[in-house]
Amino acid sequence: MSKNLLTIMSCILLLASCKQQNDQKRTYNVEKADEQIPKQKVDIKTVGILLYDGYAPLDAMGPYAVFSELMGSKVFFVGRHRGLIEDAKGMKVQVDSSIADVKQLDILLIPGGFKQTFEATKDKELLDWIKSIDSISTYTTSVCTGAWILGATGLLKDKEATTHWSSKKLLADLYGANVKSLRYTHSGKYWTSAGVTAGLDMSLALINEIKGEKYTK
């Protein structure tokens, strides 16, 4: 995990407690902090995390926790279907927006998983939705084997990308990605991360990119 992670992550609860102070009408420190934080480089209003049955829990929940605490944007799940979506370990999350409902996202994040992730690479409706969202997104991202799905759209062709170590060859051979042995990569708007906790690193690095170091530090 990147060296800056602990420093940055400790800001999460600090910012959260600032928010609580705000609730209690003690807004002085918050307003002062707002003045000091520079305007972010790009405007990110919506962050959508794709959930499909069988996703790997930390791939989605790690970035969800980071984005929802630090991004100051609408961070929500977009289900492959509406209703309860079950992760690879049995947790059921209620999802109110499906891919049929969501037409625009500033950031799309695709988590990895196992068998169902591979099946998703053959799901034309899902791939078409990703391409449509990508056509106007600011960033399109994947965690771990989520890169299989992103790769299957053709969007990673000739771009630097990474994934779980066991899937690197597949990502290069099947989808033409220029696979790197890094915790996370970015090639223009496409950000991808390696396994498990690397999704946390990537989310923090992306927030750093958007909001500038002054914010995350």
Added chain:
Amino acid sequence: MSKNLLTIMSCILLLASCKQQNDQKRTYNVEKADEQIPKQKVDIKTVGILLYDGYAPLDAMGPYAVFSELMGSKVFFVGRHRGLIEDAKGMKVQVDSSIADVKQLDILLIPGGFKQTFEATKDKELLDWIKSIDSISTYTTSVCTGAWILGATGLLKDKEATTHWSSKKLLADLYGANVKSLRYTHSGKYWTSAGVTAGLDMSLALINEIKGEKYTK
């Protein structure tokens, strides 16, 4: 995050892919791995993660992901109430077992949060349930400000404990814990961790304690 974390976390997907190989009837490596893993020190059949409205997402979901991938036990959520439980950021998880339904856990984990976590310290029914579960649990644990709730039961009195840095004084003054500036602590069966990602470290260290280093390495 502890130095061993990356090594250990990379095992998660390795073990998960072993499981997939198993599904595909290629069981050879899995069986070989099973032979090499020594019998664990204590038998852990049930891991319950308390969910209450307003919990901090990563505090619960980090340990959930680690335990559910690595523990080989039943890992599930125990709700303050049944039905949908909403975290501090709006994610709704469907929980089928409430504290009224669950009478025994080998490991209990209490995540932190904000206002509602503090309110939980005054919830007699919840505190009585924690004490009842603790009376027969193998480990009773907390992440971040979850230590407030555990402290309010009286169980942390004179024991080494930690919490989010901003709450350390409160934990010592109100609940008599011997507060340490560590990522996680253990004092007999009581394990507590500092903020956010420290809950991941603690979960891995606890698995290491239970299953032995040979398993986690």
